[in-house]
Structure formats: C-alpha cells, structure tokens
Amino acid sequence: MKAQNVRIKDIARLAGVSIGTVDRVLHNRGNVSPEALIKVNAILEQIDYKPNLIARTLGSNKNFRIAVLLPDPQVDQYWSQAHAGIIQSQSEWAQYNIQVEVHFFDLMDKSVFQKIAFQVDQSKPDAILIAPIFYHESLPVFERFHQSEIPFILFNTNIKEANPMSFIGQDLYQSGKVGAQLMNIGQHDPGTYAVLHLDEDVHESVHLLEKERGFREYFELKKLKINIIDFILNPNDPLFNSKLDQLLNEPSLRGIFVSTSKGTAVAASFLEKHGKNNIRLVGYDMLEENLKYLESGIIDFLINQNPKRQAALGVDHLANHLMFKKTAPANDLFPLEVITQQNVASYLSSGIH
Amino acid sequence: MKAQNVRIKDIARLAGVSIGTVDRVLHNRGNVSPEALIKVNAILEQIDYKPNLIARTLGSNKNFRIAVLLPDPQVDQYWSQAHAGIIQSQSEWAQYNIQVEVHFFDLMDKSVFQKIAFQVDQSKPDAILIAPIFYHESLPVFERFHQSEIPFILFNTNIKEANPMSFIGQDLYQSGKVGAQLMNIGQHDPGTYAVLHLDEDVHESVHLLEKERGFREYFELKKLKINIIDFILNPNDPLFNSKLDQLLNEPSLRGIFVSTSKGTAVAASFLEKHGKNNIRLVGYDMLEENLKYLESGIIDFLINQNPKRQAALGVDHLANHLMFKKTAPANDLFPLEVITQQNVASYLSSGIH
DNA sequence: AAATTAAATGTGTGCGCACACAGTAATGAA
DNA sequence: TTCATTACTGTGTGCGCACACATTTAATTT
Known part of the structure; x- marks a missing residue:
C-alpha cells in the first residue's frame, strides 16, 4: 500500500547490523567499529529516518x-x-x-x-x-x-x-499603526487625537510608548496633518479627572487611542459619563468591561493581544x-x-x- | 513529587481484578460479571482515568x-x-x-x-x-x-x-454584518451602498445571499436610512462592464461590499481604473490580488475566511x-x-x- | 458423577524506542 | 597456555494500551 515508515529495525536489517548498533550510531554513543559506522551511515543517507515520536515518548517516561x-x-x-x-x-x-x-x-x-x-x-x-x-x-x-x-x-x-x-x-509598533488606521478610517477633517497611557505604573510605559510611536508614524507616513496629544496618567492621580475633563473639552477632539487594556475601559467610562458618543475610541483587549463598552458603542475598536x-x-x-x-x-x-x-x-x- | 497518572494496571489493582477485566469494562466489551463491573466502576468514579494516548496510539499502528x-x-x-x-x-x-x-x-x-x-x-x-x-x-x-x-x-x-x-x-450572516459595520464606520451622510455577488456560477449565490442578509440587517437594526442595491453578476457576462459603470456613476455611492474573494479583486480593479478612491470597498480573503489592492488603499477591509x-x-x-x-x-x-x-x-x- | 458448554477472568504479545546488560572476539599480559 | 582487558555487538526489558488467546469457574446436560 504505502511506504511504511522506516524503523530502527529496518535500518539494522538493511545495514546488516543489530538494532543496538544502529541505536549507538543514531545517538553518537560510540563503541561502534568503523566498518559498522560506514554501513549504517550509508543506509541513513539513503533513507530519511524519522524516529517515531510516539514510541520515543512512551518509553522515556520523563x-x-x-x-x-x-x-x-x-x-x-x-x-x-x-x-x-x-x-x-x-x-x-x-x-x-x-x-x-x-x-x-x-x-x-x-x-x-x-x-x-x-x-x-x-x-x-x-x-x-x-x-x-x-x-x-x-x-x-x-x-x-x-x-x-x-x-x-x-x-x-x-x-x-x-x-x-x-x-x-505582538509587534507593538505595528499595533500602534493599526490603532491609528482604525482611528483614521472615515475621518475626513483634520482634528485632534489623544493617546492615553493609563497605568498605575509609569515605568511600564517604556513599552507602551512603542505603540504611540507606531500611532504617530502612521499619520506622518500618510502625510495627514492632525494634532496628536498624549497623556501618561495614573488613574489614581488626583489630577486624573481634571486632565481628562480638559481633554474632552477640546472641540476638535476626534478620537482617543488607549494603549492599555485596563485603561481602555477607564477611558470608555469617561466618555460615557460625558455623553461623548461621537469620539472614536480605540483600545486593547477583550476584557469584560471593554466588551460591555464595545457592545454599547462607546468603544469602536479593540486590538486583541490574545x-x-x-x-x-x-x-x-x-x-x-x-x-x-x-x-x-x-x-x-x-x-x-x-x-x-x-x-x-x-x-x-x-x-x- | 509526581501525581502519577493512573494506569489500567492501577485500576485493576485497586478493584482487585485483572487488567483484562478493566479493559473490558472500559471498552464495553461485555463478558464481565456484575460484581466485577461494580468494583471497577466504583474505582473509575473515584479516579479520573485518562488513557495514555501515546501508548494507545503506539499499539494500534493503524x-x-x-x-x-x-x-x-x-x-x-x-x-x-x-x-x-x-x-x-x-x-x-x-x-x-x-x-x-x-x-x-x-x-x-x-x-x-x-x-x-x-x-x-x-x-x-x-x-x-x-x-x-x-x-x-x-x-x-x-x-x-x-x-x-x-x-x-x-x-x-x-x-x-x-x-x-x-x-x-464562518457564520455567513454575521460575516455580512461585520462587512456592514466596516462599511458604516465614519460614514455620516446617508448614501448608497452596493452589494456585489461576482461569480461565474450564480447557483452558488444561495450561500452568498446569507452575507447580504446580514449586511442589510445591520443597517436596519441600526435604523440607518440608506440605500442598498445588489447585483448578481458573472464577470464573463457581456453586460458586466456596463452594469458596473452605471453603478459607479451613481453620485451617492459610498461603498461596495463584495461577497466573494475573487470578486473583490475584480471590483477593486474597476474602482482603480475609474480613479474612484473615495468609495469604501469591503471584500473577502487574502488573495494576492486583494492584498495588492489593500496595500494601495483601494480595498479598505478584507474579511478573512482563512x-x-x-x-x-x-x-x-x-x-x-x-x-x-x-x-x-x-x-x-x-x-x-x-x-x-x-x-x-x-x-x-x-x-x- | 462425568462431560459439555458458556461465562468470566487472567495472561501474553506487539507497537518502536531507549537503554541496560549480556555476550563475543581480539589483543596483550601473566 | 590461560587469564584479563578492551572493543565491539547483540539481546532483553519496560513504557501503557489493545486485543488475542489461554485458563479458570460456574452452569447445564448427559
């Protein structure tokens, strides 16, 4: 029917040696005479030996x-x-x-x-x-x-x-570019976009900034003259609310890109509270809260890091x-x-x- | 150290029977006395027996x-x-x-x-x-x-x-709704949208229509008053070009949704030829041609059927x-x-x- | 009671590999 | 010559399962 898989036994038979010798050759265990080595290697070169992983695993019992x-x-x-x-x-x-x-x-x-x-x-x-x-x-x-x-x-x-x-x-830089594209779709007039890094730990922002870099570069490469402002904010910061309030009061604000999964829900609740339905919100990950806001239309896109x-x-x-x-x-x-x-x-x- | 996996041998020992009997119980092979059956089942209920797939596979050699x-x-x-x-x-x-x-x-x-x-x-x-x-x-x-x-x-x-x-x-109906949403993002004014079924074989359209149903329903559920026209076209049809020309001349045309992967590239080439860059194009699948048009911006979104x-x-x-x-x-x-x-x-x- | 049959139960083998170990032949030392 | 040592080679076993087969026990017939 079909060319059955080659087993050690077959190689041994073809080379005219015992399976033990073949085993020693395969695993470089030494104690093999030059003649036997040559014979086995000759067969191995002709035949594409693939050890049966199932059998190997069964025996090992690691x-x-x-x-x-x-x-x-x-x-x-x-x-x-x-x-x-x-x-x-x-x-x-x-x-x-x-x-x-x-x-x-x-x-x-x-x-x-x-x-x-x-x-x-x-x-x-x-x-x-x-x-x-x-x-x-x-x-x-x-x-x-x-x-x-x-x-x-x-x-x-x-x-x-x-x-x-x-x-x-994921490629975080590219991820930022995806965020920018999703932000840009169907937005015709120039306007202001905000990048929010909402996190308890500012030090983490090192890798979050990579997303921002991608986000900015997208608009640059497209030669779109828009205004981008960014915030690195700790939600526990006393100034947190006032800073976001200030942002929402910006009349040219078209969209918000949030670089963290938790922050996405925070931003969404803020938008909802202020009834800002026409501001596009792009964020990260399928957290339960985010899904809720996606359902209600506050969040427009989530990039799933899975x-x-x-x-x-x-x-x-x-x-x-x-x-x-x-x-x-x-x-x-x-x-x-x-x-x-x-x-x-x-x-x-x-x-x- | 290790919560060793239970083997048939272990079950047999615990139940006080032979592995053969356990095997018969596990595989419903019959020829098991009621007493033995009870004893084995008692153990099986206590212990979560998971057969070693590796061993099972090795032995079978089917x-x-x-x-x-x-x-x-x-x-x-x-x-x-x-x-x-x-x-x-x-x-x-x-x-x-x-x-x-x-x-x-x-x-x-x-x-x-x-x-x-x-x-x-x-x-x-x-x-x-x-x-x-x-x-x-x-x-x-x-x-x-x-x-x-x-x-x-x-x-x-x-x-x-x-x-x-x-x-x-995939869920084709839902797929159509996704297409509609992607079409709708950022489109403010009411307008005309076209659904194109471009295929050599019209009979296939039965399942393509499912996508259209989802597409239409999205707008209905959102209570968006837009105009949707659909075409079932064979690219080899002599009237093909004229019909598409007619479509592109519609000034209120905002976007085109193509239900087939090959058709997506066909529609894209048409848009490109006519320099219609502001019409949103949503189609299917990562065919090479489609990727080319995605790169050049003619195609806005592809839904990947993978x-x-x-x-x-x-x-x-x-x-x-x-x-x-x-x-x-x-x-x-x-x-x-x-x-x-x-x-x-x-x-x-x-x-x- | 012995023989027959059926039901139940236990034992044995192979799957392919890895590795331990036993066996063989050749060589040099006592 | 005999023994020991080395260098190599071959055989055997277990991993866990499935299934064939052998064995035992119970039930039934002669």
Whole structure:
C-alpha cells in the first residue's frame, strides 16, 4: 500500500547490523567499529529516518517541570486571561507528566518580581515561561537563567537583550499603526487625537510608548496633518479627572487611542459619563468591561493581544521542546486582531485555535 | 513529587481484578460479571482515568485514509490556500500512517462533483473532508456517506441537512454584518451602498445571499436610512462592464461590499481604473490580488475566511478522531477576522495558529 | 458423577524506542 | 597456555494500551 515508515529495525536489517548498533550510531554513543559506522551511515543517507515520536515518548517516561512567571491575575483581567491559557495547556500536558507550576508576582512591586524569579531559578525547573514586565529588573534574571542553562520563553513583552528560546507576542509598533488606521478610517477633517497611557505604573510605559510611536508614524507616513496629544496618567492621580475633563473639552477632539487594556475601559467610562458618543475610541483587549463598552458603542475598536493564546502557546512550545525535542520559532508574532461590535461574538465562541 | 497518572494496571489493582477485566469494562466489551463491573466502576468514579494516548496510539499502528474533496486549486486562489492547509496537515500526520488524499473537482461542472464524490465513497476511505459547494448535488452524496458509515466533516459551506460529524467555517450572516459595520464606520451622510455577488456560477449565490442578509440587517437594526442595491453578476457576462459603470456613476455611492474573494479583486480593479478612491470597498480573503489592492488603499477591509486554517483543521479533526478517538466540535466557527492595510503583515507572518 | 458448554477472568504479545546488560572476539599480559 | 582487558555487538526489558488467546469457574446436560 504505502511506504511504511522506516524503523530502527529496518535500518539494522538493511545495514546488516543489530538494532543496538544502529541505536549507538543514531545517538553518537560510540563503541561502534568503523566498518559498522560506514554501513549504517550509508543506509541513513539513503533513507530519511524519522524516529517515531510516539514510541520515543512512551518509553522515556520523563517527568518535566515548567515554571511560569506571571503577574497576579487577581488584579488585572488581562493577566487572568493569560492565566486561563496556562491552565488550559496545563491540563493538556498533565497526562504526559509535564507539571506546569505558576508563580505570581505583584505588578506594583518590582523587588518581589526579582525575588520570585530567583527562587524559581533555584528550584531548577526544566523550562520557564515568563512575562517580563519590568525591563531593568528582568535583565539579571535572564542572566541567571542562562547560567543555570534553563531554556526560557518570553511572552507579551519582548526584551531584545534577553536572548530567549523564543518570544511570543505582538509587534507593538505595528499595533500602534493599526490603532491609528482604525482611528483614521472615515475621518475626513483634520482634528485632534489623544493617546492615553493609563497605568498605575509609569515605568511600564517604556513599552507602551512603542505603540504611540507606531500611532504617530502612521499619520506622518500618510502625510495627514492632525494634532496628536498624549497623556501618561495614573488613574489614581488626583489630577486624573481634571486632565481628562480638559481633554474632552477640546472641540476638535476626534478620537482617543488607549494603549492599555485596563485603561481602555477607564477611558470608555469617561466618555460615557460625558455623553461623548461621537469620539472614536480605540483600545486593547477583550476584557469584560471593554466588551460591555464595545457592545454599547462607546468603544469602536479593540486590538486583541490574545493573552490567553499567548500564554497557552508558550507552555506548548516549551512542552514540545522538552518532550519531542521540537524547536520553537524564535519569534512567534501574533496577528493584530481587530475586534468590533459585530465580530466579537465570533472571537468569543471560537476559543483558541 | 509526581501525581502519577493512573494506569489500567492501577485500576485493576485497586478493584482487585485483572487488567483484562478493566479493559473490558472500559471498552464495553461485555463478558464481565456484575460484581466485577461494580468494583471497577466504583474505582473509575473515584479516579479520573485518562488513557495514555501515546501508548494507545503506539499499539494500534493503524493505517488510515482521509479523503479530501476540494475545488480545483488551479482555478481559484482561495482554494489553493485551502489546499495549502491540507498539504500542511498531511505532512504532520504522515508519520502516524494517516494518508491524506485530495480529490479535485471543477467549480464549473457539477456533474463531475457528484461523480468524484461517489468514486471517493466507493474507495472506502476512513473519513472524508468536503467543501460542499453545490447544494443540490451534495445531498445525495451525504446520503451515500451515511450509508457507507464514513464519518465526514464539512468545511467552508454549511449544509444543515448533511448531518456531518462537524462543520468548520464562518457564520455567513454575521460575516455580512461585520462587512456592514466596516462599511458604516465614519460614514455620516446617508448614501448608497452596493452589494456585489461576482461569480461565474450564480447557483452558488444561495450561500452568498446569507452575507447580504446580514449586511442589510445591520443597517436596519441600526435604523440607518440608506440605500442598498445588489447585483448578481458573472464577470464573463457581456453586460458586466456596463452594469458596473452605471453603478459607479451613481453620485451617492459610498461603498461596495463584495461577497466573494475573487470578486473583490475584480471590483477593486474597476474602482482603480475609474480613479474612484473615495468609495469604501469591503471584500473577502487574502488573495494576492486583494492584498495588492489593500496595500494601495483601494480595498479598505478584507474579511478573512482563512481557508488554509479551515482545511488544515478539518484534516486535524478527522485524524484526531481516527487516531485518538477525540470528538470534534459539532461546529467550529472561525472568528471573523478583519484585515486592514496595517495588520495584514502580522497575519501573513503568523501563519496558522 | 462425568462431560459439555458458556461465562468470566487472567495472561501474553506487539507497537518502536531507549537503554541496560549480556555476550563475543581480539589483543596483550601473566 | 590461560587469564584479563578492551572493543565491539547483540539481546532483553519496560513504557501503557489493545486485543488475542489461554485458563479458570460456574452452569447445564448427559
């Protein structure tokens, strides 16, 4: 019927040696005579031998540990969605004896991040998945991982210097350009656009600014003469309300681009409160609150970063690496998904693909 | 340390019977005494037994055949993308001795479709993946599949009466609503919108009309008083050009919604030729030509049906069904992906997730 | 009571790989 | 010559499951 897959046994037969010898050649275990080596290699060159991963896995019966470093999902729904992805992958790999253990850190407390990261390193997991929110605090952590020779994957935030096994996430610069385009569609007259970075932690804004850069560059490249103003605001700031009030009083304001998922809902509630229905709002991610405002029409577009799938894929890549020695792509850049009132349901129902 | 997975052997020990008996209970093979049945079931209820799929697969060593029925990819790039998905899945499952064989049929010739479908049925594959383009011609085909007890999955086009293992595709009605929303964004004044069904085969339009229904309903629900005209046109029709010319001369024309992927490029070339840059164009799918027009700004939005992933997932579902006895979801509805000039690259680079 | 049959239960084998270990041949040392 | 050492080669086992087959027990007939 069909060319059956070649097994070690077949190679042994063709080369006129035992399967043990073939095994030694395949794994460079030595103790093979030059003649046997030549005979086996001759066959291997003719035949495209692909080891049966299923059989290999069954025999090994390894017990791997994957550690995940994640911001506390209690505080931020974005991270609880990421956590949901971890949970999902966890149960999928559990039967292969791959333990996925999650370690949370406080988004507000950088020192805790390092402490936990070092603890994780010391516990010697077989691989690590990490969302490196804090740039400066992350660098020495990666240093440790490399010293301990623990393979690790970054997700959500890319840090060039990390030199990880792979990065999973989006191109933030391009993401900003998408935001700008969605902002610009159908807006004819020149006007004012606001970029809002609403976050408790200003330091995080380093990577948020990348989105703003893309946003601005879009209009520049299109040679559209518009006015862009930006705000880096902490919602707990006493001046927060007055500053936003001031923004809304700007008569030429056409739209608001919010760079954070939580901030998107904050901005939306502000617009709703002031009855500003004609100002376009573009933000991030399918948080419950955001979906509510998308439904009511306050939010026009959401760019979906898909934290759930990012996290799930991170675990999958590591598990495949450990179990099947499959190499993950160096960069797994996610599509910049545009969510609207009309397609949101299709995203919610389809789950992870 | 490790919460070791429960094996059949463990259940047997706990229930005080042999593994053979446990096996008979698990597979309802009968020949089990009531007492033994009770003992085993008691353990099974306490313990969440998950069979080791790897071991199961290793032992079986089956040789499955999956037949795929697909329109000729030579003629239509949409289907060549679907074919690419098949190829991808094919190579993934090859090592598990699952043969994926593709049978092409002519989009223009319905009789050939039935002939090939019956041939495929007669060759007794273990499962079938089919894109049932022709409604009436498909019904007797499904009948045969059921008679032969060959599990089959529909993709791209849903046919309610088929009663398949599952359907993979999009909600066309909702897809039309997405198109309408994208059309409506930022369009303030009332105007005229055109819905174009450009296809060689008018009979296909049955399922295309579903998109139009969604398109129209969007505006009705939003209580937007606009003018919608529709055309069902064959690009080879001698009157084709004049009819489109007439459309473009309508001064109140704000936008065009094209329900087919090939037609999208046709409409785009028409708009470009007439220098109509201010008419919004919303169409379907990432065909090369469409991407060109998206880049140049003629096309504003594409709704991505993702034929590649649909096809690949179809094979995956069937393969998982055959190999691992995993049940595929009855409806695998894909997200209605919105493609723009700015996010298209991220979709192209990310491949299938 | 012995023989027959059916029902129930237990044992054995192979899937392909990895790895432990036993076996063989060749060489040099006692 | 005999023994020990080295260099290589081949065989055996387990991973967990599915299924074939052998064995035991109970029920029924002769």
